[in-house]
Amino acid sequence: MSNIIDREHAINQLRQMLLIRRFEEKSAELYSATKIRGFLHLYIGEEAVAVGVMAALAPEDAVVATYREHGQALARGMSASSIMAEMYGKQEGCSRGRGGSMHLFDAATRFYGGNAIVGGGIPLAVGLALADKMLDRNRVSCCFFGDGAVAEGDFHEAMNLASLWKLPVLFICENNLYAMGTALRYTQAVTDIASKAYGYGMPAKAVDGMDVMAVEDAARTATEHLHQGKGPYFLECRTYRFRPHSMFDTELYRNKEEVEQWKKRDPIDLLSQRLREAGLLSDQDWAALEQSVAEEIEAAVDFAEAGTWEPIEDLTRFVYSERRRA
C-alpha cells in the first residue's frame, strides 16, 4: 500500500484506468456505428494489469502486446488520438491505418505491436532482451499474453530461452480464465499458471489483477530482479474480461452470475473506493477526472474523424524498406 501515500500517483493510475475504460466504451459504440471494423477485443475489466505493469517500466524499456492491447498502448503513453485514428483506418493512425485495433505500433514508446498470432509475440520479447544484453543496455523487455497462449509451443520455447540465457524479459500472463470461449480448465492440465515458471527455473508470482497497486508492486519487484541481471521474471495477473471476447462473441460459454461476481471487483471501483476511504478522492475530483478523460476521448474521435485515407498508390510501400541497404 506504500503507493496510497502518493496521492498524485494513485490518481494518475485511476485516471489511466478510466481513460482505457471510456476509450473502449467509445470504441464499442463506434464499432456499432461501423466507424471501426475488423476485430475489436476489449480490455474492459482488465485495466489494472496494463496500468500497474506500465508504472514499473522505464521509457527505454520495450513492450510486446497482443491483439487485446488498447490498454497497454494507452498506459504505455501512446496518444488516444493515434490509436483511435488507427482503428478508423486513417493514415494519421499509429500504424498508418494498416494495422487496426490488433496492430498498434509506436517507436517513441518502443511498443512493438499488437500481435494477433496467439503466443507469436513472446519470442520477439526474448530477442529484444537478447539485443539489450548483448549491447550492455540494462533494459527490460515486457511481453503480455493470455492464459490461452500458455498452451502454445512458442510460450514453452521462449520461456526456456529467456531463462537459459538469463535475459531481462518480464513475462506478464493476463489470466482472464478464458481463451476466447474455452475455459482455462479445458486448456490446461495444471491451471495454476504461475507454477509453470518453475519448470523453467524462473521466479514467478501470481497477483490479484484487479488491484492496480498490487500489480504495480509485483511488477516493481520483478523489474528490480530484472535490472540486477538475474534473468527473466514471470508474473501471472488474475483478472477477468467483463465484455465478450470480440464483437462477435455470444458468450455461450459462461454465465451471467460469474460475470456479475467479477464486476463486483471492478479495478476502477476498487481503487476509487480505496482513495475515497482514505479521503483522497472527492466527488469533484472524480467529476474532474471523468471530464478530462471525456475531453481526451472526444479529441481523439475528432482527430480520427478528421484523419485522411492513405492513398491507394501507397499500398505497396513498406513491403520492403525504402532506404534499401542500411
Added chain:
Amino acid sequence: MSNIIDREHAINQLRQMLLIRRFEEKSAELYSATKIRGFLHLYIGEEAVAVGVMAALAPEDAVVATYREHGQALARGMSASSIMAEMYGKQEGCSRGRGGSMHLFDAATRFYGGNAIVGGGIPLAVGLALADKMLDRNRVSCCFFGDGAVAEGDFHEAMNLASLWKLPVLFICENNLYAMGTALRYTQAVTDIASKAYGYGMPAKAVDGMDVMAVEDAARTATEHLHQGKGPYFLECRTYRFRPHSMFDTELYRNKEEVEQWKKRDPIDLLSQRLREAGLLSDQDWAALEQSVAEEIEAAVDFAEAGTWEPIEDLTRFVYSERRRA
C-alpha cells in the same frame, strides 16, 4: 530385482541388448562399406532403455520412435532382416527401402516409425492414445524422444494435451546428455528433465537408463498406472551415447574421459556381470548368445544382400492410397 529370479527373462533381455549392439556394430561397418547410406544414428550404449521399456509393453500397444530407432525396432520384435534390408534400400525392407535407417515402420508390431523431425512424433502418440480412449481400448501408446526434443514446442503441446485429456501415453525421454553436439546444460534452463512433468500434472520418474532391469521395473509401474486410466506417465531414462551422434560427427563437444567413464557402466556388461555373480550366466551361455546373435545378424545381412531394388516405375506409388475411398 524381482526379475533376476526369472533367468530366462533376464537372459532374453541380455540377448536383445546384445543383438542391438552387434546389429549396430555391423551397420557401422556396412556404412563404411557404403552398403548403407544417408544418416545412421547408433544407439550403442542406450540399449537398456529400449529393451527395458519394450518388456513392459503388450503386443497391441503402439510405439512411436525417433531417427535413432534401431534399438526400439529390434526390441519391439521387428526382424533384423527387414531392418537391415531397409537400410540397404531394398524393397524387402520394412519400409520398402523408402525410409532407410531413420524411418522404420511395421504394422504387425504397431511401430509407427522412426520420425526424423525432433519432437515431431510426440503428438502422434497423443493421437494414437486418443483413438484408443475413444474406442475404449485399454492400450498404451509409447513415444521415445531425446533430451533435445524437450525444448521443442511439440513436446510442450503434447504433454499438456495428454495430461489434460488423461490419455494413456507413455513418454520416454532418452536423456543421453547431448542433443547432437549441444550439451543439456546449453539447451535447458532446468536440466532435471523429469521435474518438468509436474508442470503438466503428470507423474514422472527418472531411472538409471544403463540398468535394463531398473528401466523395466519403472516401465511396468508406468504401464500399470496407464492401464488404470489415470492418464499419461513420464519416464526419464538417464543414459549415454557411446558413439558419435551420426557417422559425420567429429565429437568436438565432449572429451574421451567422459565417454570412458560412461562405458564403465555399459548396460550389457552390467546385466551380464549381475547374472554371472548370481551364477545364472556361464561362459558357455555367453558364447551361445554371441553365436546366436551373430547368426541372426548374418542372416539379416544375407537377406539384405539378396534383396531387390524397387522398380523406378513405383516411385509415385503410395503418395496417395491405391484403394481410393475406403
Added chain:
Amino acid sequence: MSEQGALKETTYREAVKEALREALTKDERVFLMGEDVGHYGGCYAVSKGLLAEFGSERIRDTPLSESGFVGAGIGAALGGMRPIVEVMTVNFSLLALDQIMNNAATIQHMSGGLFNVPLVIRMATGAGKQLAAQHAHSLEGMYAHIPGLRVLCPATLEDARGMLWTSLQDPDPVLIFENNTLYNMEGTLPNNAGAVEIDSARVLRPGRDITIISYSASLYKCLDAADELAQKGIEAEVIDLRTLRPLDDATYLTSIAKTHRALIVDEGWRSGSISAEISARIMEQAFYELDAPVERICSAEVPIPYAPHMEIAALPRVAAIIAAAKRMVSHG
C-alpha cells in the same frame, strides 16, 4: 446423382454444419476437434449446437496448440478414427505445417505404403473482413504444392454440404478451405443433398469467348464480371476448380480449346500462386490453342492492410477482371 429432393433455404454455414452432423451421425469414428468448436460454438458459429448434440468427446475443444492437436489428429487417424480437425483459420495453420507436410502428407510414401492417414483438416481462409495482415492469408495454393495432400475449396452450398463426407471416405489427408466471406452466403439445397465427387472442376457458367478460371469466393467476382461482359457481347466461361490438388486439367483445357483465351483469378499472392501453376500447365498443354497470352489477376503482393479501401485495393476486383477479359478478347 440421386433424384433431387425438395429445395430448402439455407446458408453456406448451415451447409457445413449439416455435413458435420451427417458425418458425426453416420460414422462413430468421426469426431471434430479444434479451438472453440465446442463451448463457444465455433469461431464462425459453424459447429454451434453440435456440442449439445454429440458431447464433448466428439466435439472436442482444444487448447491453443495447433501443432499438437493437428499431430494428435494424425495419430488418431493412424489409430483408426476419422478425425475432422478444425484449424480456426489458415493463418494459424503455419504453426502446424510441419505436422501436415512431414507427417500427414509423408507417412504413407515413407512407410512404403504401410500406413495411411485418413484425416480431414478444415480451415477458414481469405481476406475481406478488415482483419489485417495476420488474419487475411489465402494460402490454399501453398498447400496445393505438397504431394500427399488433397486440397479442396468448396465455393458453393452444394460443395460445402457435400465435400466433407467424400473427404472422410478418402484414405488420405484432405484439407478443406472455407473462405470466411462465404459463411453467410444464402441459397437453396435439396433436402437430400449429400456427398459430391471431389475430383473434377466444374463449369459454373458456359461461354465461348474466354475462359475464366477461379475457385472459392473469387468465383463470385468472376460471375459478376461475366454478367457485365455478357452485356458487352463477351461470353465468358467461368470454371470452378473446386480441387486445387490434384488439379483437374481436362476441364479448363477443354474450355480453352473452345475459347482460346484464359484468365485466372486467384486471391493468393501472385508470385508462386496456384494461378502460376495453371498458367504454366496451359503453356505446356495448350500453347497452340492460345490466341492471347494467359493472364492472372491475383492479390497484390503485400500483407493485407486493415483500412477498408486498402484491403479492397489489395484483392482481385471485378473491374480488373472485366478490363482484362476485354483486352484479351479484343486483341489477337
Added chain:
Amino acid sequence: MSEQGALKETTYREAVKEALREALTKDERVFLMGEDVGHYGGCYAVSKGLLAEFGSERIRDTPLSESGFVGAGIGAALGGMRPIVEVMTVNFSLLALDQIMNNAATIQHMSGGLFNVPLVIRMATGAGKQLAAQHAHSLEGMYAHIPGLRVLCPATLEDARGMLWTSLQDPDPVLIFENNTLYNMEGTLPNNAGAVEIDSARVLRPGRDITIISYSASLYKCLDAADELAQKGIEAEVIDLRTLRPLDDATYLTSIAKTHRALIVDEGWRSGSISAEISARIMEQAFYELDAPVERICSAEVPIPYAPHMEIAALPRVAAIIAAAKRMVSHG
C-alpha cells in the same frame, strides 16, 4: 568490382565461413545463432572454429526451438542487432514459418513502416544424400511466395562468399538457401573476394538456341547438359537466377528474346514451384517471342525416397534436360 586479387583454392563451405568471419569481424552487431553452430562446429562444419574465435555470445548454440530462436532473431533485429540465424535445414524451418511469415515478413508493412527487421536466416536445402522424405525438401520456391522476404540461392563460390555481407546491409529479412550438396564444391576465389550484388540473375553460359533457367545445385546439371548439347551443335544459354524473390525478369527475358525457347530446371516439386511462376511470367511478358512452349523439369511430386536409385529418379536429371532441350529446339 574492385581489382581482383590473387586466386586461392577454396570450397563452398570455406567461402560461407569466410563470409561469416568477415561479417562477425566487421560489424559488432552481427552474431550467429542456431542449433549446433558452436560446440559441434555446425552440422555441415560451416561454423567450425568460429566459437573459439568469437566466443559463445556471438556463436550462440540454441536449443531445439526453431520457432523460438527464429522469433528471438526477429526481436534481436528489432532491438538493433544484425542476427544471422541458422536453421539447420529447410526441413525444420516449417516449425518457424509462422514467425517468418507473420512477423519477419509482415511487421514493417503492418506497422506502416515504423519498424523493419534486418534479419538474415541461413538454411541448408535440397536432396541428394539419401536422407529420405523428412530431410530432403527444396522449399526455397515456397518461401519466394512470401511478400516482405528476400530469397537468395547462392550457387557459386563467389555468391557463397559475397551474398551474406550484402544481405546484412539489407534493412529487411533475407533468407539464404545453401544446397547441402554444394558445401564440398571446390574452386578458386580471389583473396579480396567480398560482397556481391543480390538483385540480378546472371548468365553462367552464353548460348543462342535455348535458354535454360535454373538456380542453386541444379545449375550444374544444366551446365553439364549444355556441354553435351554443344557437341550436338545446340548452344544453350544457362541462367543462374541467384535471387528467387524478387525475381529478376529482365535477364531471362533478354535471353529468350534471343533464343525464343525456355526450359526451367528446378529441384522443387513441380506443382506450384518457382518454375511455374517463371513460366507464367514468360507467358505474360514474352508470349510472342516463343517458338516453342516453355517447359519445366522439376522433382517428381513425391516425398523423396531413401533408396539411391529412387532418389535419383525423383530429382531432375541431366539426361532429361538434354532430351527436353533437343525436343524443344528441333520442333517449332
